[in-house]
Amino acid sequence: MALLRAPAVVWKDPGGMYTATLVEDDSGQAAVGSSAAEALSALQDWCVWTVKHQPWAFSAPEMQRPRLAWFQVSVRPEYVLRKRRFPVEESVTLPVPVVLGDLPAGLTLCAAPTLNLRFTCHEDEQVKELVAHYVRERVSGLSPASVSRLWPPTHLELADISVRLPSPGPKRTRAKVLEALPLVAEPVTRQRGRLSPRAFGREAEIADLVKRLQADRANVLLVGESGSGKTTMLLQAAREIERSVRRDPERDPDQAPLSPMFWQTSGSRMIAGMRYLGQWEERCEKVVSELAEMDGILCADSLIELLRVGGFDATDSVAAFLMPFLQHRELRMVTECSQAELDAARRLLPGFVENFQILSLASPAGPAAIAMLDQLARADRQNLRIEFEDALPALVYRMHRRFLPQAAFPGKAAGFLHLLFERAATAHKPRLSLADALEAFVADTGLPELFLRDEVPLDEAEIRAELELSVIGQVGAVRAAATLLTTFKAGLNDPQRPLGVLLFSGPTGVGKTELAKAVSRYLFGHGQGKDRLIRLDMSEYGQSGSAERIFSGPQGEPSELIRRLRAQPFCVLLLDEIEKASPDVYDVFMSAFDEGRLTDRFGRTTSLQSAIIIMTSNLGAGKGQVLGFGEGAEPDYEAEAMAWFRPEFFNRLDAVVSFKPLSQDVVLEIASKELQELSAREGMQRAGIRLEFSRTLVEQVAKAGFDARFGARPLQRTIESLVVAPLARYLVRHKPRASTLRLGWRDGSLSVVQA
CATH class of the missing domain: 3.40.50.300 (P-loop containing nucleotide triphosphate hydrolases)
Structure with a gap:
């Protein structure tokens, strides 16, 4: 039997007891005794028992020439509040006992048993610097009270224990039952x-x-x-x-x-x-x-x-x-x-x-790719006994190549084709048609069918009319968004970049966010998941080092943004108040604007080639006029953006879209639109009630709900207080059913008349 000597450390705790542990053991096992000898004896007994009953759990020691050294490391405790760290004003010096030993490979093993730290280094000159690095990493985010509990004992000594290992048996030549x-x-x-x-x-x-x-x-x-x-x-x-x-x-x-x-x-x-x-x-x-x-x-x-x-x-x-x-x-x-x-x-x-x-492996393209899909379809036809139109593989290839250029072939296309056959088998359909493929692709991507069918024409005026139902009074901004969608329909967008990168500039409360929502609903709102808008408040990414939070969470898991982009690449990514982000965040998105993907330090990529990126900004909104309202001289938002962003960032934008302040007529239109939407609420629909609004009420809501600082943003809150709350009291008291209610404004309050 081989006799091994394993280095150990033993120290006296504040309660008067002694603790012993192996230097090279990562399991955290320790023995306790009333004296150092008793603690070491108990540790040796544990090692002997482990070797006898659980030999796989004991690793032979490798450290040679163990020696004990003390280091003084300056650390700063921190208070953590809502994921933000607040270091204390003064640093403290933490004594750290470290056991150093030589490894057979020529490395030096460094172990700080009181902190459960172990690492290796190549040169002895690196030890002090590495000890300081790992100790500071260990106490990062700890409060002063937590750091105080890491204070080492005043007396700690190096010892060793002897362990006998059984000699290995004869090598087995025949196969054995697999265990691990x-x-x-x-x-x-x-x-x-x-x-x-x-x-x-x-x-x-x-x-x-x-x-x-x-x-x-x-x-x-x-x-x-x-x-x-x-x-x-x-x-x-x-x-x-x-x-x-x-x-x-x-x-x-x-x-x-x-x-x-x-x-x-x-x-x-x-x-x-x-x-x-x-x-x-x-x-x-x-x-x-x-x-x-x-x-x-x-x-x-x-x-x-x-x-x-x-x-x-x-x-x-x-x-x-x-x-x-x-x-x-x-x-x-x-x-x-x-x-x-x-x-x-x-x-x-x-x-x-x-x-x-x-x-x-290169991805096939063109006829070779279509032939591959055709073979897959024929195999599914044989297995599931379902026929398909001859043009189905070509249609599946065209849709994925056109609308999912970032996806390597045949992955998603083959999976989509196989899913079509499985759904047909579940529904007991004997034949797959092109219409089935179009319907399934619309459900997956949210794209309208007219964008998938090249033979269907689309007038840009139709797009503008649809967007203007949601965004009132911003003709130029709506035209810019419609132009982007028309370019996508024509297939003239760059497949290696996002569908569009737009900067919406203007005062607050004039419809920037609402237009982003309208674009999302129009282009991606036709599938199973209606909400295709991913919104990031960039003021939360203003600190240095915030770029890493774009990719991962606190525990290293993918961030919420990355998870949503991977789950649904067809979306509108809204970066709200982009000017408040830190410069390193600009660098991350600058690469995304240019290459259509986000890449982390491990080389893992997340595609943005099927997304529209919209940024909002208030840069220049306070110059020349009152915020959100007025007819004064309009600021040059593009010049303001050029002055704020670096040239390489600004040059990657497709357009700077300017939003004008709201006029009196526009505010009235918005108020009327918001009031009309009350009829669609669940209580109105359930009771079969139709609402009509007087001109006086609309003017009162527009007047009370507009704020010079916030534009039309407070309008919804005003409607809730002036209209919804009194109307709710009326409905609860009178219980009207299947009728028309005429709402007006009389003597400073809401009036309700049942027709």
């Missing part, structure tokens, strides 16, 4: 079912992949955009390889790999349920061992996820842990990524990608 692998992965060829899709049109790429995996025994990285067919191609290649292995007559049955060979997993599943670094590392070692014994191949869903999970950064991630096994050819792996993610992986963990052979 089924917990984190599942067989690729069994999870899909017999009716899983085939990779039509990818015969050459599949043959290449089979050769690399079977003949070259290489690790393969499939590079292509999401939806390009990487997973489907891997599934078909895995089936061919396993089929050839089972049919090989010359292969010794005793040496045959355990079937199946290909196991699907993800970075998150590899560490699921593991609280500490050592736990998931031990599990990964078992997975590698079981795969090596069966000559299996690990198929990871995402390369970038392997780099993202497992530790604080890519250097202590799952990918970093697996890299030595890949280098020594102890592990065979296939994984996937996009080109942007590949570039990010090379930056985040140099040397990892070099362990793979790269197989790039």
Whole structure:
């Protein structure tokens, strides 16, 4: 049996008891005793029991020449209120005991047991700087009271304990029952079912992949955009390889790999349920061992996820842990990524990608793409016994290429086509028509059918008339929005950029937000989800470092914006009061304006090529006239925007749309429109009541509901107080049914007459 010495630390707590813990143990296990010797003895007993009953839970110590050093780190506690941090005025000096030791790889292991911190460094000169960095990161966001609880004991000493490990038994040559692998992965060829899709049109790429995996025994990285067919191609290649292995007559049955060979997993599943670094590392070692014994191949869903999970950064991630096994050819792996993610992986963990052979997948286009969809349709016809019109695959391809240019082919198009057949089978329809495809696409995207049918004409005057029902008195702004929609209908918009990038400038309360809503309803309001407006208050992104919040939440999860954009790419993104955002947020959206996508530091992209981006601004609204109302000299909003934004930001805007102050007549029209909408409320509809409004009432509401500072914005509040509240009291008291109520203004209050 091998005798090992494991470094430990022991200290006396304020209560007079002693605590001992292993320096290299990440599990947080500790022993307590009335003396240092008693605590160390209890810790040794725990190690002996663990080695005997749970040998997988004990890792042999690697640290050599352990030594104890004390560091003084200046930290500033913080108070956190509503996600905002307020550092205290004065910093405090926190003593930090650190155990330093040499690792076999030439690195130095640094452990701060009282803070449960462990990290490695290359040079001893880096230790002091790294200790300060990790300690400040550890206390970030902690209040003074919380920091005080991290104060180390006055006396802490370094010790060691002896542990005997049992000698390893003879190596097993026959296959054993899998233990760790089924917990984190599942067989690729069994999870899909017999009716899983085939990779039509990818015969050459599949043959290449089979050769690399079977003949070259290489690790393969499939590079292509999401939806390009990487997973489907891997599934078909895995089936061919396993089929050839089972049919090989010359292969010794005793040496045959355990079937199946290909196991699907993800970075998150590899560490699921593991609280500490050592736990998931031990599990990964078992997975590698079981795969090596069966000559299996690990198929990871995402390369970038392997780099993202497992530790604080890519250097202590799952990918970093697996890299030595890949280098020594102890592990065979296939994984996937996009080109942007590949570039990010090379930056985040140099040397990892070099362990793979790269197989790039290009998206087919034109006749080849239509032929691929036709093969998919014929396969569904055979499986589901549903006929289809010959032009259906071409229509599906045209709609996705035209309206979803960011989506790699055949992903979304193939999924959409298959869903059409499944819906037809559920509805017991014997045949799929072009009208069925158009109806389904409208439901998914919200686009009106007239935009999908090139043969249907559209007059720009019709668009303006529709928008002017919602936005009154802003002829120029409505014309600019209608021009954008007409360009989209004609197919003349740049497919690599958003559908439009507009800056709405003008006083508050004149219809900027309402026009954005009207555009959203007109262009995207015809599907299942009626609300296609995503609104961001840019005043919440005015602090330095706010750009990261565009992409992710506090725990690293995708932000609400990213989730909504991915769930529904057909939308209007409204950036309210854009001038209040910080410069780094400008940089994020400047890239989106130019490239039509948002890209985070991991290379993950979110498309905006099917969205309209509208920004609102009050820049220049206070010059030359009263805010929201008046006929004075109109400010030059475009000049104000040019003066405020950087040239490279301003030049990426499609148009600066100016909104005029509201005139008296316009305010009256808005008041009348808002009053007419009361008839559509649920109480009116249920009772069958129709409302009529006198001119006097409309004028009173317009007068009381207009504010020189806020334009027509207070109008709705005025209607609620002057009209809705008195009307509600009347309805509750008199209970009218199926009648017409004439509302007027008399003696300073609402008058109601039942016709």
